[in-house]
Amino acid sequence: MKLARIKTSETDERLALVGENSVRLIEDVSIDDLVAIAMKRDPSSLNLGRELSFQDIRFLSPLRRPVSIRDFSAFEAHTKNVMEGGGGTMNPDWYQFPIFYFSNPNCVIGNRDEVAPPRSTKALDFELEVACVVGAPMRDVTEDAKDWASSIAGFMLMNDWSARDLGAREMKLLFGPAKAKDFATSFGPWLVTPDEFEISDGRFDLPLTARVNDEVWSNGNVSELHFNWAQILARASADATLYPGDVIGSGTCGSGCILELRVTKGRDKHPWLKAGDVVELSAPGLGTLSNRVVAP
Secondary structure: OEEEEEEOOOOOEEEEEEOOOEEEEEOOOOOOOHHHHHHHOOHHHOOEEEEEEHHHOEEOOOOOOOOOEEEEOOOHHHHHHHHHHOOOOOOHHHHOOOOEEEOOHHHEEOOOOEEOOOOOOOOEEOEEEEEEEEOOOEOOOOOOOOOHHHHEEEEEEEEOOEEHHHHHHHHHOOOOOOOOOOOOEEEEEEEEOHHHOOOEOOEOOOEEEEEEOOEEEEEEEHHHOOOOHHHHHHHHHOOOOEOOOOEEEOOOOOOOEHHHHHHHOOOOOOOOEOOOOEEEEEEOOOEEEEEEEOOO
């Protein structure tokens, strides 16, 4: 089941069930009920209204304002490329547990929203990720949990926009990233419930692609996670309760950002983003998440 928050006019925001090229409005529910509907996994129970084509609507972020955002670094290739490209080596502790940082739930944007970078950055980057949305309270999940997906409302594309120069300065001080990530995080265009995926060993096969101005820059796959989703959720929920509406990001896939591409394939071929650039993240079933960069 694919669910979306959509806009049918300047003032009308609705929940909708997503089809191949159209959506069906869901009647008699609040715009904030998306997570609760996703947890039912039963489209036949929905009171469906009129059908609209994709051309007649705008997809908003599936969540208006997440309860929290934890973004992990669970792809070994991403971290290894960045570390070795900068002349360093992998820290052995990286393999002991998945790490994450908290992002800003008030800076969430959706499909076709504009991205205004920080005024001081000269190194704007995209990050190709997938995120899951918690649908039921979770605490102290075990790393070998088999039923973790029953507490997940769904998965969606995530673009963790980054000001790399700001982040580099912050993290030299053993803190952050903070202002490097404080301005925009894209979600969408819709939320897909876990039953749509063939999950095995806490992973599923899902190709990921990032395009900049219609040119393919990055390819990856969710199956390449070093830490699987059960391990990610175990770390996130250790001694802390996860609540419906919490967002858990996978982190950037291998080759899934400009920082990596500059050190592995050359800086000239992969300049930092500038005003007017359009970044599109896509995956089968999850759709395409598109955003245009504008001037600060």
